[in-house]
Amino acid sequence: MSLPLLERAIHGDPITRYTDGAACSANGLVNLRLIPPTPETSSPSLIPDRLPEPGEQYRFHFDMTKCIGCRCCEVACSEQNGTPADQSWRRVGEIEGGVYPFTQRFYLSMGCNHCADAACLNGCPVEAYTKSPETGVVLHSSDACIGCQYCTWNCPYGVPQYNPERGVVAKCDMCHNRLADGDAPACANACPQEAIQIEIVNIADWVADHSAANAPGLPSSHHTVSTTRITLPGELGPELEKANHTRVHPEHPHWPLVFMLTLTQLSVGAFAGLALLRSARPLAAVAALLVAFISLGASTLHLGRPIYAYRALKMWRRSWLSREVLLFGMFAGSATAFAAATMFGLPRLAGIPTMLLGFAGITASAFIYLVPARPSWNNWHTLVDFHLTGLLLGSAFLRALGVDVPAGLIAAFASGQLLNQLLKLLRLMRSDEFELKASARLLSQDLERIFLARFALLVLGGIALTLAGYPIPAFVCALVGELTGRYLFFVSVVPRNMALPWAGGRAA
Amino acid sequence: MNWKRIAGLDTLAEQYSYAQDPVKGYVSASKVADHWVATTCGYCSVGCGMLVGVREGKAVAVRGNPAHPVNLGKLCPKGLSEHHTLQTKDRARNPLLKREGKFETVTWDHALTTMVDKFRAVQEKWGPGALGVVSTGQLVTEEFYTLGKLIQLGFGTRNYDGNTTLCMASAVAGYKRSFGSDGPPGSYADLETADVILLIGANIADNHPILCARLQKNEKATLIVADPRVTKTAMLADIFLPVKPRSDIALINGIAHILIRDGLINSEYIKLHTTGFDELKTFLEKFTPEHTASVTGLPIETIERVAMLYGRAKAAFIGWTMGVNHSTQGAETVNAINNLALLTGQLxxxxxxxxxxxGQCNAMGSRETSFTTGLPGYRKFESSEDRAEIAALWNVPVSRIPDARGMAYPDIIEGAIAKKIRALWIIATNPVVSFPNYDVLKQAFGNLEFLVVQDGFHPNPTSELADLVLPAAVWGEKEGTYTNSERRVSKVNKIVEPPGAAKSDFDIFLAVAAKLGVRDELFPGWTGPRDAFEEWRKVSSGRLCDYSAMTWESIEAAGGIQWGGERLYKDGQFQTADGRAKLFAIECEPFPEQPNQNFPLILNTGRTVEHWHTRTKTGNVAILNNMSPRAWLEMNPRDAKKLDLKPHDKVSVVSRRSRVDGVELRVTEIVAPGQIFMPFHFAETNVNRATQSAFDPISREPNYKQCSVKVERTSERSV
Structure with a gap:
């Protein structure tokens, strides 16, 4: 990357704010501004006068003592990047506490924190994210992005924003192209209070102690080592809370994923049954295979750019999403071979590799959701939930197709799921963590009826109808029950996020 | 939607691309301008200089003008998105005449003929005063000047006022009473140099954010904020005074008492430049710290400390806005504030x-020129000298110059109820949302024979009720000058053409004058707003607000020029007959509608930084409206508990007059127990259904800030 900042540093001229054309061409640097007619002037203190050296990076500094909550930075960011009105790359949150008249109100203005250990980047299956080696800015490529939105689940600050109009995610890039030109980022430039600045930080020092990235209303910096430094007011009350902490909404249901997860799990469970049970039939194998293909096909509907679904294989060394795609791809191949083999009477134990690939795939699925940014997902219940759905629906499916699956086994799986869900609810309810308690509140208040229906369907399909000898209605009930369960899984999660304005977003 | 997008081949990359703007630098390609127009912001009276980027005839970007002395390149969020107001969907495009309840597009000629015929018929039948006119603080000064002549001399009605009476009339009246003339004596620069700054009922962080930037430059000052609500501005204070509602007069009197008691007054200044000191001194004896503490709810030590700080300050600044003005004692509160400055010579x-x-971008311009509360150039109706002078300047018989003010805005509305007003012309204001006690306004409108609404936006809640809608150009589509709070006259320029058949208010006024047959007499040879400005320079010559040395060009070049210089009254000579400022003994009275058992809560109303007035503009700017999409009601947790209300409940605010339903509850310690707060921007949940018809007897400003209400959960039925 050719940076005029670098050039300035070479020439030892920290004051020059705008590189002139002659100097650029002399150094063979291109793409630099040639015309500086009364350019927008950035206060020199807003950006560093040199480039980061190796082992350093740029970061935001936010001064909470100066911010008056005017939200100029949000508007300036939107104007800078042409973002739709409902997608803010920079947001101003409110925190509040105390008792009148000793009330405390403060604001958090945050773009991307350009973390040292960026969760968005770590999870991305297509390497759409890179961390600039020169500046440390976490960059996102909309060309590489396939719109899987995994980063939006991974970031504990809620920074990456999915733009449905484009089918890709986008986020704050610290206006790195402006920085390269010696201009302050739009937010810093617009702030009337000069509460936002760019600084240089030594990465190793910061990784060792990043406590200055913490503030009331923000998730702990240890999840991702946020690099934003925050200057806090001197006498902060201990009881400061997010002003929006009472506003909890159900999250997006991600319907394609509800179906994809439930049906792949069903298929894996069915293939496990086919591999292990004596009375397996070719017809059941073909049916289970069909379910697998339908569900994997459905999953691409979740993507903003379905045509590039294959790219998701790329980052299998790092991303659980890539691993899921890889393992289910292998599962589908193996299952096809196995289903074909059953027609020619090959031994059913040939299904063992298919089964193992399938369970590995379910495990990878579950690990996608084991992210600190989504606390109600981030526990062993998710892993157990996904596998039990597979075992329950797989066996009920086979039984409905006439395979001789012991009813008691199905009822046991159903009971296991019932127990798992109850234990999870108990965990949510008893937690001190805001996000977990809020999830429990969603399940027991806003989503109460659906939550109860899910239990009823589980008991009815998985246990009552199965034991009573109605395999087809039992399977249908269990399937609807697990689909409902997966729906609740998605909508009842309360993500970690920064504090947001009380008034923004949807009405309660 | 195209299939390429659905498949993911197309990510609208071009629409979201970036480019180098020669001025702004690297920026979204959609915001790259081909030229920039310098102008002044059209929202509030801070009067920020801005540059608007235009590409292919469309405003695409805005930036603060770094050379402008007011804002030095910074803007608030409304200013930063102001170019979007020029492309909103709800713009008035054609004259619309209502026939059998439906609007029909008509020609300008037909519209204005109808309007003048109807107005004339009403005036012939019911007298000239049966025509009322309510204007605004949004026009350019040249338009205010033109409109004043047109109404008072052309139509011959005195019943003309501006919506500025809902806003800063108390400041005007207070200044006139204390100093003999309107005109804020200081400058924003004072915020940077004062060593004590007292803000009373002024939430500048929400309403004038750029002044916070000026304030921030002052590192040594002690900032004292008096407000019943813990506003964003209160959080900036070194000392926050959580006063009880409407106890500001007691606070000021209490400070004055301590200053006199401890000899912290400027006796020399008082002797040379004021009258009324002895009466005031005697009057203030009862405002002991104990008494003041009991009225304000503040600890005695705090009152003593604040008085010491003010009394010992080398330079003390007192700023106020609507917390003071929106009161039945607004003008008097201003007098009490002026007392404090006069007693200490802090002026x-x-x-x-x-x-x-x-408040508004050009409320000051209307104060100087508009011919509503006074004759143009701060001349007085009552002064035969002033009347003779203005008659001579205009070359009209002095008998045509009114010798008293006509009805003020609230009196025009009540005049319509009493059928003294039969026709009304409303210009660039939205009383259906902004006028207190909506039911009264509704009844008044129902009585009118003809209602003309001239506005840039249609439909809006008021224009929908009009018999005739005149589509006007708005900020950015016309030229002239604005005066800001510090008397700085700044140039406003045309950026784009108005939509459809919309015309500038100036052109509409001249066209109306032509229909009326007074154009040649009142506006001889005028073709544009510059003609009005040139005449105004002559008319203002020698007055406190003297424009005679200014030209549009010199104003533009200087980034605005303050009439009267950086400050007024440097020599201690005031605009009164004896040249001395008047001290007033101001009683602190309780606000008119005290809470009781049935209506136990005190309702306070105000603004939020994202919105402007009744949202005809900002409601149409997607990002602003998205940031603040609906109203809310702030209530202390202790009250919420008593009422068994939970955060985000939909509640109704019920007063003796009417109710507002379906407001989202914010349970918060921002407000004191017993008090609630609601923003007034939202037509959908209009808090002015609950506010009362109580007006300052001096300034006629409504008492928006306190009335008694109850709050209950909104039942499903009533929403």
Whole structure:
């Protein structure tokens, strides 16, 4: 990357704010501004006068003592990047506490924190994210992005924003192209209070102690080592809370994923049954295979750019999403071979590799959701939930197709799921963590009826109808029950996020 | 939607691309301008200089003008998105005449003929005063000047006022009473140099954010904020005074009492430049710290400390806005504030000023020129000398110059109820949302024979009720000048053409004058707003607001020029007959509608930084409206508990007059127990259904800030 900042540093001229054309061409640097007619002037203190050296990076500094909550930075960011009105790359949150008249109100203005250990980047299956080696800015490529939105689940600050109009995610890039030109980022430039600045930080020092990235209303910096430094007011009350902490909404249901997860799990469970049970039939194998293909096909509907679904294989060394795609791809191949083999009477134990690939795939699925940014997902219940759905629906499916699956086994799986869900609810309810308690509140208040229906369907399909000898209605009930369960899984999660304005977003 | 997008081949990359703008630098390609127009912001009275980027005839970007002395390149969020107001969907495009309840597009000629015929018929039948006119603080000064002549001399009605009476009339009246003339004596620069700054009922962080930037430059000042609500501004204070509602007069009197008691007054200044000191001194004896503490709810030590700080300050600044003005004692509160400045001689020096921070972008221009509360150039109706002078300047018989003010805005509305007003012309204001006690306004409108609404936006809640809608150009589509709170006259320029058949208010006024047959007499040879400005320069010559040395060009070049210089009254000579300022003994009275068992809560109303007035503009700017999409009601947790209300409940605010339903509850310690707060921007949940018809007897400003209400959960039925 050719940076005029670098050039300035070479020439030892920290004051020059705008590189002139002659100097650029002399150094063979291109793409630099040639015309500086009364350019927008950035206060020199807003950006560093040199480039980061190796082992350093740029970061935001936010001064909470100066911010008056005017939200100029949000508007300036939107104007800078042409973002739709409902997608803010920079947001101003409110925190509040105390008792009148000793009330405390403060604001958090945050773009991307350009973390040292960026969760968005770590999870991305297509390497759409890179961390600039020169500046440390976490960059996102909309060309590489396939719109899987995994980063939006991974970031504990809620920074990456999915733009449905484009089918890709986008986020704050610290206006790195402006920085390269010696201009302050739009937010810093617009702030009337000069509460936002760019600084240089030594990465190793910061990784060792990043406590200055913490503030009331923000998730702990240890999840991702946020690099934003925050200057806090001197006498902060201990009881400061997010002003929006009472506003909890159900999250997006991600319907394609509800179906994809439930049906792949069903298929894996069915293939496990086919591999292990004596009375397996070719017809059941073909049916289970069909379910697998339908569900994997459905999953691409979740993507903003379905045509590039294959790219998701790329980052299998790092991303659980890539691993899921890889393992289910292998599962589908193996299952096809196995289903074909059953027609020619090959031994059913040939299904063992298919089964193992399938369970590995379910495990990878579950690990996608084991992210600190989504606390109600981030526990062993998710892993157990996904596998039990597979075992329950797989066996009920086979039984409905006439395979001789012991009813008691199905009822046991159903009971296991019932127990798992109850234990999870108990965990949510008893937690001190805001996000977990809020999830429990969603399940027991806003989503109460659906939550109860899910239990009823589980008991009815998985246990009552199965034991009573109605395999087809039992399977249908269990399937609807697990689909409902997966729906609740998605909508009842309360993500970690920064504090947001009380008034923004949807009405309660 | 195209299939390429659905498949993911197309990510609208071009639409979201970036480019180098020669001025702004690297920026979204959609915001790259081909030229920039310098102008002044059209929202509030801070009067920020801005540059609007235009590409292919469309405003695409805005930036603060780094050379403008007011804002030095910074803008608030409304200013930063102001170019979007020029492309909103709800713009008035054609004259619309209502026939059998439906609007029909008509020609300008037909519209204005109808309007003048109807107005004339009403005036012939019911007298000239049966026509009322309510204007605004949004026009350019040249238009205010033109409109004043057209109404008072052309139509011959005195019943003409501006919506500025809902806003800063108390400051005007207070200044006139204390100093003999309107005109805020100080400058924003005082915020940077004062060593004590007292803000009373002024939430500048929400309403004038750029003044916070000026304030921030002052590192040594002690900032004292008096407000019943813990506003964003209160959080900036070194000392926050959580006063009880409407106890500001007691606070000010209490401070004055301590200053006199401890000899912290400027006896020399009082002797030379004021009258009424002895009466005031006697009157203030009862405002002991104990009494003041009991009225304000503040600890005695705090009152003593604040008085010491003010009394010992080298330069003390008092700023106020609507917390003071929106009161039945608004003008008197301003007098009490002026007392404090006069007693200590904190006036006419750098950093020392009693300073009214105004509301609308050109409320000040209307104060100087508009011919509503006075004759143009701060001349007085009552003064035969002033009347003779203005008659001579205009070359009209002095008998045509009114010798008294007509009805003020609220009196025009009540006049319609009493059928004294039969026709009404409303210009660039939205009383259906902004006028207190909506039911009264509704009844008044129902009585009218003809209602003309001239506005840039249609439909809006008021224009929908009109018989005739005149589509006007708005900020950015016309040329002229604005005066800001610090008397700085700044140039406003045309950026784009108005939509459809919309015309500038100036052109509409001249066309109406032509229909009326007074154009040649009142506006001889005029073709554009510059003609009005040139005449105004002559008319203002020698007055306090003297424009005679200014030209449009010199104003533009200087980034605005303050009439009267950086501050007024440097020599201690005031605009009164004897040249002395008047001290007033101001009683602190309780606000008119005290809470009781049935209506136990005190309702306070105000603004939020994202919105402007009744949202005809900002409601149409997607990002602003998205940031603040609906109203809310702030209530202390202790009250919420008593009422068994939970955060985000939909509640109704019920007063003796009417109710507002379906407001989202914010349970918060921002407000004191017993008090609630609601923003007034939202037509959908209009808090002015609950506010009362109580007006300052001097300024006629409504008492928006306190009335008694109850709050209950909104039942499913009533929404």
């Amino acid at each position: 006419g020096r750098p950093g020392a000023s009693p300073f009214s921070i105004t």
